[in-house]
Amino acid sequence: MTRTETRKHFKMPIHVVKKLDLSKKSYWTIKVVGILIAFLLSGLLCTIFAPGTFVTYYEKMAYGIINPKNYETFMLFLETAGLLLLIAFALAPAFKMKFWNIGAEGQISIGCLVTAGIMFHMTKTGDNSNQLLVVSLCLLFSVLAGIIWALIPALFKAFFNTNETLFTLMMNYVAITLISIFISIWIKSGSQAFPSIHEGQLEDLFGMKIKYLWNLIFVVVIVALMIVYLKKTKHGYELSVVGASLNTARYVGINTKKVIIRTMILSGAICGLVGFLLVSGHEHSLNPGIANGRGFTGVLVAWLGQFEPASMVLYAVLVAMFQCGSGKAASYVGISRAEFSAIVTGMFFLIIIATEFFINYKVLVKEDSKLKPVVDKINNFFSKVGGAISRFFDKINFFKKLKKKKPKDVQQTSKESEEDK
Amino acid sequence: MTWTLFVAFLAKTIKAASIYIFGSTGEIVTEKSGHLNMGIPGIMFMGALGGILGENIWLTASGNNLNPFMILFMPIIFAMLFAALGGLLFSFFTVTLRCNHNVTGLTLTTFGVGLSSYFIGLIKNDSISKAGLAMQSMVKFDWGDNWFGSIFLSQSFLTYFAIVVAIAASLIISRTKLGLNLRACGENPAAADAAGINVDRYRYLATIIGAAIAGLGGMALELDLLKGFYNAKDAVDSFGWLCLSLVIFSMWKPSICIGASFIFGAAQQLKYYLELSSAQQQIFSLLPYVLTILVLIITSVFNHKNTQAPAGLGVTYFREDR
Numbered sequence: 001m002t003r004t005e006t007r008k009h010f011k012m013p014i015h016v017v018k019k020l021d022l023s024k025k026s027y028w029t030i031k032v033v034g035i036l037i038a039f040l041l042s043g044l045l046c047t048i049f050a051p052g053t054f055v056t057y058y059e060k061m062a063y064g065i066i067n068p069k070n071y072e073t074f075m076l077f078l079e080t081a082g083l084l085l086l087i088a089f090a091l092a093p094a095f096k097m098k099f100w101n102i103g104a105e106g107q108i109s110i111g112c113l114v115t116a117g118i119m120f121h122m123t124k125t126g127d128n129s130n131q132l133l134v135v136s137l138c139l140l141f142s143v144l145a146g147i148i149w150a151l152i153p154a155l156f157k158a159f160f161n162t163n164e165t166l167f168t169l170m171m172n173y174v175a176i177t178l179i180s181i182f183i184s185i186w187i188k189s190g191s192q193a194f195p196s197i198h199e200g201q202l203e204d205l206f207g208m209k210i211k212y213l214w215n216l217i218f219v220v221v222i223v224a225l226m227i228v229y230l231k232k233t234k235h236g237y238e239l240s241v242v243g244a245s246l247n248t249a250r251y252v253g254i255n256t257k258k259v260i261i262r263t264m265i266l267s268g269a270i271c272g273l274v275g276f277l278l279v280s281g282h283e284h285s286l287n288p289g290i291a292n293g294r295g296f297t298g299v300l301v302a303w304l305g306q307f308e309p310a311s312m313v314l315y316a317v318l319v320a321m322f323q324c325g326s327g328k329a330a331s332y333v334g335i336s337r338a339e340f341s342a343i344v345t346g347m348f349f350l351i352i353i354a355t356e357f358f359i360n361y362k363v364l365v366k367e368d369s370k371l372k373p374v375v376d377k378i379n380n381f382f383s384k385v386g387g388a389i390s391r392f393f394d395k396i397n398f399f400k401k402l403k404k405k406k407p408k409d410v411q412q413t414s415k416e417s418e419e420d421k
Numbered sequence: 422m423t424w425t426l427f428v429a430f431l432a433k434t435i436k437a438a439s440i441y442i443f444g445s446t447g448e449i450v451t452e453k454s455g456h457l458n459m460g461i462p463g464i465m466f467m468g469a470l471g472g473i474l475g476e477n478i479w480l481t482a483s484g485n486n487l488n489p490f491m492i493l494f495m496p497i498i499f500a501m502l503f504a505a506l507g508g509l510l511f512s513f514f515t516v517t518l519r520c521n522h523n524v525t526g527l528t529l530t531t532f533g534v535g536l537s538s539y540f541i542g543l544i545k546n547d548s549i550s551k552a553g554l555a556m557q558s559m560v561k562f563d564w565g566d567n568w569f570g571s572i573f574l575s576q577s578f579l580t581y582f583a584i585v586v587a588i589a590a591s592l593i594i595s596r597t598k599l600g601l602n603l604r605a606c607g608e609n610p611a612a613a614d615a616a617g618i619n620v621d622r623y624r625y626l627a628t629i630i631g632a633a634i635a636g637l638g639g640m641a642l643e644l645d646l647l648k649g650f651y652n653a654k655d656a657v658d659s660f661g662w663l664c665l666s667l668v669i670f671s672m673w674k675p676s677i678c679i680g681a682s683f684i685f686g687a688a689q690q691l692k693y694y695l696e697l698s699s700a701q702q703q704i705f706s707l708l709p710y711v712l713t714i715l716v717l718i719i720t721s722v723f724n725h726k727n728t729q730a731p732a733g734l735g736v737t738y739f740r741e742d743r
Contacts, residue, residue, distance in 0.1 A: 166665075169665070
């Protein structure tokens with residue numbers, strides 16, 4: 001211990017304290033600054049990898065999201081965002097009670113496997129039975145499979161307090177490996193390529209030929225239901241109590257085991273549904289990497305959105321923008337597509353994670369330190385940027401007031417009192 | 422399976438095990454400090470990139486000089502450096518910025534895998550395989566034809582190095598004061614802080630050193646087991662997650678992890694040596710995950726202190742929190 005004591009002569013010039021009073025406005029200001037920085041950096045990264053493409057990058061990125069000549073680009077973008085959002089909403093209740101369900105990837109994969117299995121066998125037997133029947137069978141069984149996949153870790157967590165983070169993580173790879181096992185069983189030729197399946201495609205239902213439309217309908221309906229579930233029902237409230245303090249929950253008579261199991265059933269059901277949408281409404285095929293990291297990205301979206309519906313929508317859309325847009329831009333300027341969009345998405349998340357720090361903490365510089373003037377300058381700069389953005393927010397509020405002509409003070413005080421709790 | 426095939430299988434098992442040993446020892450060192458670093462696949466990938474770069478830099482600079490020391494030294498140093506950068510990034514986010522471990526780790530995996538596979542994609546395939554061949558040609562201690570020699574004495578330098586690293590880590594963690602302080606940071610950071618241990622410094626160093634060790638695993642996979650044959654990101658990815666599960670399997674003890682790595686290595690290699698259909702091959706790759714889940718369940722049912730994760734695992738420490 002003496003060695004550590006002698007080294008303590010070096011004093012840290014800064015001091016980190018918790019922020020206790022953060023207004024909604026400065027919260028969003030910090031977030032917007034972070035997002036802008038991420039956008040700028042992604043363009044800079046593109047110019048580093050392929051010099052002189054700074055402007056082209058943003059131009060092509062926009063084309064990757066909205067292409068005037070091809071409506072499918074935009075639908076694909078919406079669908080990417082929608083599925084991410086659905087996964088985030090599946091995970092949000094579990095995270096809210098501090099159950100770290102990292103297993104969305106596996107729950108999606110197992111849903112995909114079951115759906116593809118039913119569709120494949122229906123195609124093979126070749127009887128042109130009712131499409132609606134096939135689709136609803138797929139839906140039912142994929143949801144069931146997702147539930148089972150989530151229920152196993154939940155039961156062990158509830159009864160033996162098994163570490164759910166690691167358990168669900170392992171379940172992911174079991175599911176992914178199961179896909180490869182079943183592909184080799186079903187496809188006798190030995191190739192791992194799964195044929196495109198015609199029976200049970202979601203687009204065929206009721207003659208709606210617009211791609212991904214069904215997926216979007218599912219997303220909108222379920223997200224709306226989940227918002228109501230989280231915000232308005234007793235279940236949603238119990239979740240937050242269990243998450244805030246397990247002991248409090250026990251004292252007020254909430255059956256925590258039941259809550260854990262019930263929530264994970266819900267979580268798994270939605271993830272299984274995403275698997276169904278992915279196969280029946282998007283890929284019409286199966287491969288081990290079909291979930292393609294969506295489960296993990298969903299974890300990030302849910303956590304960074306802090307389980308708030310508005311923030312989760314924002315992040316899901318932004319991530320989809322980076323995934324669709326920068327992929328397109330990268331392939332245009334001649335950078336490998338998948339890698340670049342992985343880098344940009346990773347960078348975006350890192351920056352957003354870093355903004356969490358500035359939301360929760362503030363850095364104070366000790367008065368006697370030499371760093372003081374430098375930090376003051378930086379602070380001044382950022383407060384100018386922040387001021388500009390918050391003035392922009394004010395303008396938006398101004399328009400809202402014109403429209404509604406409703407006294408806002410009452411709402412705000414009620415919100416503040418909620419936050420106090 | 423014939424005898425010669427069996428010997429070849431065992432030799433290959435030990436080689437594969439060395440990757441698991443590196444990866445999981447690195448992760449154990451990290452987790453003992455209370456950091457749950459789920460970015461280990463990304464970090465191993467960065468190590469692989471470093472190894473390839475280091476070998477290539479030496480081979481081009483010296484004009485294909487196969488000096489045995491340098492051919493080992495350069496990739497090892499570069500792999501550790503690159504992986505340590507990943508560890509530094511992780512600990513900067515989790516210690517200094519106090520971010521959530523799971524989220525940072527998953528992001529680091531996306532970021533690290535993307536970045537490394539981008540740069541590995543830029544390097545020509547034949548120069549990667551040249552680096553692999555250079556590694557192969559120089560590092561062996563060849564000891565005759567008998568079974569003992571070909572299983573235990575013909576391994577590459579990295580394999581022995583892995584075992585040495587694991588034993589050293591085990592001794593340091595369980596026998597020294599340094600290790601005691603490290604475990605204190607992982608079990609109860611507030612108590613450790615009160616006792617005068619600099620928790621932040623321990624966590625930083627443990628994560629960076631752990632990442633550097635794990636990075637060697639990525640390099641060993643790329644240059645030693647795959648012989649410089651770069652087959653997409655799947656290989657490193659699955660090895661990385663298995664290293665994470667191996668930590669649970671060996672109950673956070675580097676000494677057990679050596680033995681457990683051989684089981685995982687055998688499960689990974691056995692499918693290439695048996696005459697199996699491809700479905701049966703896949704079932705073998707299921708084995709490590711199922712075994713890990715079983716260990717996870719069993720250790721939690723018999724809730725014993727010595728087999729559990731460090732109590733402060735995955736919890737960011739902020740002194741002013743209650």
